[in-house]
Amino acid sequence: MQEDLVVQYEKLYRYCYFRVRDADLAEDLTQEAFLRYYRQDESKRQAGGTAYLYGIARNLCTDAFRRRPALPLDDQLPAPDSLADTDRTLALRQAIAGLPADQQEILLLRYANDLPVGRVAAIVGLSRFAVGRKLRVALKRLRETLREEDFA
Numbered sequence: 001m002q003e004d005l006v007v008q009y010e011k012l013y014r015y016c017y018f019r020v021r022d023a024d025l026a027e028d029l030t031q032e033a034f035l036r037y038y039r040q041d042e043s044k045r046q047a048g049g050t051a052y053l054y055g056i057a058r059n060l061c062t063d064a065f066r067r068r069p070a071l072p073l074d075d076q077l078p079a080p081d082s083l084a085d086t087d088r089t090l091a092l093r094q095a096i097a098g099l100p101a102d103q104q105e106i107l108l109l110r111y112a113n114d115l116p117v118g119r120v121a122a123i124v125g126l127s128r129f130a131v132g133r134k135l136r137v138a139l140k141r142l143r144e145t146l147r148e149e150d151f152a
Contacts, residue, residue: 008050009034011113012057018108019061029064033057050115051122058123095145103138106131 012033017026033056037045045052096104102124109120110131121131 008053011115012053014112015054015108016057016061018105019058020064025064029057029060032060036060049119051119054109054119054123091146092142095142098145099138099141103134103141106134107138110135 009030013026013030016029016033017023020026020029033053036056037053040052048055096107099107106120106124109115109123110117115123117128117131117135121128124131126134
């Protein structure tokens, strides 16, 4: 891989954490993804590159999610915070949390992990056109949710 291994590890960890929302589990899944990636023969790694590594991580995260026991809902759920909160980061996180999971994943890969659209497409199994369309829709929704006055 072209990127420094530490940087790539941090990006993959961030991706796993986004998927499972558990720091320890994300660390374990990231390590397992790298182990499985490097156990493959060189030609398979060369052909798949970063998309192959993220595919392994994606499958591991999905498997981990399926193995989790269902948690009972509490009778009293906390009220969601208002988007009018002055903390910009909180407002942005809430806006992103309101997007469908597939759009959140594509935004994370494209902007937080700084992957090109082609790699994102290979990771999520969509065409570049479909990824571009999902990105445009997600960004439009974020713009609508986070109006200019929220960030003035």
